[in-house]
Amino acid sequence: MxxxxxTALPASHGAGILDxxxxxxxxxxxxxxxxxxxxxxxxxxxxxxxxxxxxxVLAEAEAARGAGEIGAVLRRHGLYSSHLTKWxxxxxxxxxxxxxxxKRGPKSKANPLTVENQKLRRDNERLTDRLRKAEIVIDVxxxxxxxxxxxxxxxxxx
Numbered sequence: 001m002x003x004x005x006x007t008a009l010p011a012s013h014g015a016g017i018l019d020x021x022x023x024x025x026x027x028x029x030x031x032x033x034x035x036x037x038x039x040x041x042x043x044x045x046x047x048x049x050x051x052x053x054x055x056x057v058l059a060e061a062e063a064a065r066g067a068g069e070i071g072a073v074l075r076r077h078g079l080y081s082s083h084l085t086k087w088x089x090x091x092x093x094x095x096x097x098x099x100x101x102x103k104r105g106p107k108s109k110a111n112p113l114t115v116e117n118q119k120l121r122r123d124n125e126r127l128t129d130r131l132r133k134a135e136i137v138i139d140v141x142x143x144x145x146x147x148x149x150x151x152x153x154x155x156x157x158x
Contacts, residue, residue, distance in 0.1 A: 046104070054087045 057077055061084055064070045074081060145152050 049083075055091075058084065058087055058091065 057073070057079065060073050061070050064073050070081075070084075074084070142152060
């Protein structure tokens, strides 16, 4: 039996200490022990619950009457008591849509007319540029026709 700090340790424990010390020496010599995967998700996914699921859990919690049964229901579903409190308030106030997951964050303040206005401005700029290029092509065609002596048909109304 090995002794450490005045306490007797089983023989198997002493071997574990020796193995870990030898493992450290092996790592120092260039042989590394396998390392765990350090990959961590950048941002955890927020849990969302459907209205059906919330009602089912509430019914289960209300059916639990014994000591510690509600805690067992919460552990089984991975929930907190605050979930039940919030869901009960929502159900009591009659907010059926409150039992469905809500989109988080600030509401969009963009006016739909502003979006349409910007789209029309971009279209106008694109068409103006296209018209300018077409007028350049027409002017070049007129000059080429004059140099070659071809008759140019003038549009009516000019």
